[in-house]
Amino acid sequence: MLFLVAALLLLAVVLGSVAYLPWPVSLVLGAVVVGWLAVFTVRERRRRSRARRA
Secondary structure (H helix, E strand, C coil): CHHHHHHHHHHHHHHHHHHHCCHHHHHHHHHHHHHHHHHHHHHHHHHHHHHHHC
16 A cells, blocks of 8 residues: 555656656656556555465
């Protein structure tokens, strides 16, 4: 959960700085955040499915 909060905080910082960054940089940073959230989601689903089996 802490990672999700950190990801959302990072997203807010990135969105706040979009006005000062060129579009390609903003898109790359957005892709990094989306990738981080995707990895987090996959890890959480695996962890929860293992917990259900045990």
